Amino acid sequence: MADTVHPLLPPTVPLLHRTGVAGTADVQVGGTGSDDGLLVSPGGDELATLLRGLDGRRTQRAFLAEAGRAGHDPTVLTAVLDGLRSTGLLVDLDPADLLASDAGPAAAARTRSELPTATGRGSGARWRARRASAVLVDGATRVGVPLAALLAASGVGRVSVRDDGLTTAGDAVVGGLGAEDEGRPRVLAAGDAVRRASPLTDLRPLAPGSSTDLVVLTRPQAASDPVAADLHRRGVRHLVATVRGETGVVGPLVVPGATGCLRCADLHRRDADPRWPHLALQLSTGDALPSGATVTCLATAVTAAVQVLALLDGTGAPLTLGTTVELRPPDLLPRTRRWPAHPDCGCVPAPTGGSDPSSSGIPADRGTMVP
Numbered sequence: 001m002a003d004t005v006h007p008l009l010p011p012t013v014p015l016l017h018r019t020g021v022a023g024t025a026d027v028q029v030g031g032t033g034s035d036d037g038l039l040v041s042p043g044g045d046e047l048a049t050l051l052r053g054l055d056g057r058r059t060q061r062a063f064l065a066e067a068g069r070a071g072h073d074p075t076v077l078t079a080v081l082d083g084l085r086s087t088g089l090l091v092d093l094d095p096a097d098l099l100a101s102d103a104g105p106a107a108a109a110r111t112r113s114e115l116p117t118a119t120g121r122g123s124g125a126r127w128r129a130r131r132a133s134a135v136l137v138d139g140a141t142r143v144g145v146p147l148a149a150l151l152a153a154s155g156v157g158r159v160s161v162r163d164d165g166l167t168t169a170g171d172a173v174v175g176g177l178g179a180e181d182e183g184r185p186r187v188l189a190a191g192d193a194v195r196r197a198s199p200l201t202d203l204r205p206l207a208p209g210s211s212t213d214l215v216v217l218t219r220p221q222a223a224s225d226p227v228a229a230d231l232h233r234r235g236v237r238h239l240v241a242t243v244r245g246e247t248g249v250v251g252p253l254v255v256p257g258a259t260g261c262l263r264c265a266d267l268h269r270r271d272a273d274p275r276w277p278h279l280a281l282q283l284s285t286g287d288a289l290p291s292g293a294t295v296t297c298l299a300t301a302v303t304a305a306v307q308v309l310a311l312l313d314g315t316g317a318p319l320t321l322g323t324t325v326e327l328r329p330p331d332l333l334p335r336t337r338r339w340p341a342h343p344d345c346g347c348v349p350a351p352t353g354g355s356d357p358s359s360s361g362i363p364a365d366r367g368t369m370v371p
């Protein structure tokens with residue numbers, strides 16, 4: 001391990017004093033819940049104070065040098081840090097992650113809670129990637145606004161919400177638009193909701209045609225929305241996150257050219273029911289009323305946020321690539337449906353030299369599509 005890493009022991013990791021069998025003063029680091037812990041023997045107050053100082057702002061080299069001047073053995077301390085790393089309790093920040101954080105003590109306090117999850121072992125500069133990302137939430141709905149707030153609070157640098165309607169009483173939801181917003185333009189009220197969660201997030205609307213990392217479609221009938229077709233044409237990645245009826249729906253996440261698109265899903269529905277296009281047209285006519293119980297909307301927003309962060313962080317193929325996750329009351333237990341590219345759509349080039357599902361970016365073991 002290079003000594004230029006910036007080790008962080010999250011302040012929430014408990015440091016507990018205990019007495020060893022031989023009467024030594026020991027320190028137990030973590031290990032009180034489902035996480036692994038590390039017992040350091042002998043330990044004591046001084047060691048606990050030193051470990052508490054691992055705030056990610058100094059290099060390991062600087063930390064060890066300072067500890068050495070205070071009379072500690074750098075070799076022993078290095079072994080302790082390595083032990084903490086192997087348990088996953090200690091994370092190494094990339095200096096760029098720190099530079100990418102907002103300045104000021106309040107922003108630093110907010111970031112402190114987010115960094116341990118956003119910066120895993122061997123993950124590189126995930127936080128920096130989030131801070132540099134721009135996400136557009138299309139629809140200030142009971143899912144869209146809490147989702148925008150979640151993304152901003154999780155470190156996404158630029159979050160804009162697009163909606164040209166006025167807030168109604170039914171739009172109010174925990175973490176989203178409020179009862180006091182009734183009658184205000186939804187886009188302004190959504191900006192306030194995001195700002196409450198993360199005051200320094202860039203909320204400026206994206207200029208038409210400017211690049212965005214992802215668009216989240218939060219209106220109930222997003223699949224038949226011309227917005228989706230336009231996004232696909234422009235090669236913009238997009239994710240559905242909405243409530244249809246009482247069921248939360250997250251996905252599919254569409255990567256144009258690599259996964260099936262929303263039209264593919266529509267064609268699969270048509271195969272299952274030839275009258276589907278006629279029904280879909282009726283469903284997409286007129287403004288949809290706010291729907292979904294609060295718990296369904298928030299569970300949908302959280303599930304979507306996890307997918308968005310997985311995509312932005314680049315930590316692996318998000319579950320919703322070519323797949324929907326449905327959250328149906330009352331238990332809201334996730335159920336997945338796969339939506340492969342439809343042969344009549346032509347949005348994904350036909351595979352050559354065999355059918356390797358991984359080449360489309362969709363993991364092969366996601367079950368089958370049940371329209």
Ligand SMILES: [Zn+2]
Pocket residue numbers: 260261262263264265341342345346347348
């Ligand atoms: Zn398609």
